[in-house]
Amino acid sequence: MTQHKICMLGGTGFVGHSLATRLVALGHRVRVITRRRERKKHDLLVLPTLELIEGDVYNPAVLRQQLEGMDTAINLVGILNERGRRGKGFERAHVELPRKIVNACREVGVARLLHMSALHASMDAPSYYLRTKARGEEVVHSVENDEFSVTSFRPSVIFGPHDSFINRFAALLRITPLAFPLACPESRFQPVYVQDVVEAFVRSLDDHHTFGQRYDLCGPRVYSLRELVSYVAEVMGVRRKIIGLNAGLSKLQAAVLEFLPGKPFSLDNYRSLQLDSVCDKGFPPIFAIEPSTLESIVPTYLVRRPLRSDRYSSMRQLARRE
Numbered sequence: 001m002t003q004h005k006i007c008m009l010g011g012t013g014f015v016g017h018s019l020a021t022r023l024v025a026l027g028h029r030v031r032v033i034t035r036r037r038e039r040k041k042h043d044l045l046v047l048p049t050l051e052l053i054e055g056d057v058y059n060p061a062v063l064r065q066q067l068e069g070m071d072t073a074i075n076l077v078g079i080l081n082e083r084g085r086r087g088k089g090f091e092r093a094h095v096e097l098p099r100k101i102v103n104a105c106r107e108v109g110v111a112r113l114l115h116m117s118a119l120h121a122s123m124d125a126p127s128y129y130l131r132t133k134a135r136g137e138e139v140v141h142s143v144e145n146d147e148f149s150v151t152s153f154r155p156s157v158i159f160g161p162h163d164s165f166i167n168r169f170a171a172l173l174r175i176t177p178l179a180f181p182l183a184c185p186e187s188r189f190q191p192v193y194v195q196d197v198v199e200a201f202v203r204s205l206d207d208h209h210t211f212g213q214r215y216d217l218c219g220p221r222v223y224s225l226r227e228l229v230s231y232v233a234e235v236m237g238v239r240r241k242i243i244g245l246n247a248g249l250s251k252l253q254a255a256v257l258e259f260l261p262g263k264p265f266s267l268d269n270y271r272s273l274q275l276d277s278v279c280d281k282g283f284p285p286i287f288a289i290e291p292s293t294l295e296s297i298v299p300t301y302l303v304r305r306p307l308r309s310d311r312y313s314s315m316r317q318l319a320r321r322e
């Protein structure tokens with residue numbers, strides 16, 4: 001296998017950490033650019049062939065400097081919520097940044113980009129999140145040529161240790177006594193395991209058949225949100241009555257919660273949930289991966305913990321202070 005020199009953006013996050021760990025284990029050299037090195041260094045610096053660089057990824061000169069001498073770029077930057085409410089933050093992270101990345105790649109001769117998008121990203125999707133993800137995808141694929149090839153990945157919700165989906169519901173269940181009001185309870189998901197996503201990235205690195213392609217990534221089973229939250233409660237060993245909210249109350253909950261620190265739920269999230277996050281087909285056969293089930297993985301990281309002592313920790317987690 002070719003040993004690559006890879007520059008990752010968004011490499012300090014949930015998916016990035018798993019992907020960087022796997023790439024290093026395979027002998028690749030990995031450079032991760034982060035906005036805050038001090039905060040992220042403990043997790044990643046133990047990896048022997050990884051360097052963690054602090055820099056402003058929106059600065060073209062920084063991008064050129066860090067991409068120089070690399071053969072591959074991986075863009076994992078993404079946000080579920082923005083500071084404001086008009087889509088500017090989404091536009092910056094999901095459209096402007098990919099544009100700057102491909103420009104820098106082409107200027108310094110990086111030939112390959114693996115790009116993270118999202119399932120059902122499309123120009124006419126109901127949320128800023130999905131619309132800007134679609135535009136970012138278009139931006140990176142529109143500049144492909146013989147010297148620059150792109151592969152995009154479009155996963156449903158991703159689960160695994162330190163995910164924000166299963167762990168967020170676990171934290172919410174811990175701080176909510178008796179009854180749990182759940183927005184959009186019938187929205188459907190097909191959660192995919194982070195290591196399966198990572199393996200798809202890894203296997204596409206050198207496989208020319210994946211060049212120029214966009215892959216939807218889903219796990220083996222479809223669940224409603226209500227089923228997922230019930231399952232999380234069951235694994236945690238807590239009893240909660242899950243009260244499904246109708247459309248009006250779901251929207252109201254989003255409108256209120258988007259004013260809390262860390263925006264645990266927002267109107268843009270609510271709009272994304274109007275589309276079922278499920279795939280038309282199974283895991284792309286080209287990767288030869290049999291995707292893992294939720295039930296085989298979640299109990300390995302979602303532990304039963306005493307509720308009372310955990311409540312403040314859960315609140316800090318929800319406010320993204322942990």
Ligand SMILES: NC(=O)c1ccc[n+]([C@@H]2O[C@H](COP(=O)([O-])OP(=O)(O)OC[C@H]3O[C@@H](n4cnc5c(N)ncnc54)[C@H](OP(=O)(O)O)[C@@H]3O)[C@@H](O)[C@H]2O)c1
Pocket residue numbers: 009010011012013014015016033034035036040057076077078079093116117118119154155156157158159164165
């Ligand atoms: N997790 C899922 O269920 C899921 C599902 C579908 C698609 N995705 C996509 O997969 C990618 C990775 O997801 P993840 O769960 O690993 O995300 P994550 O844990 O939140 O990590 C995102 C990374 O992006 C960087 N970042 C965040 N906001 C940024 C901003 N405004 N400007 C520049 N950099 C920023 C952060 O790096 P620094 O703070 O170190 O700079 C962080 O390491 C994202 O593009 C996401 O949209 C995720």
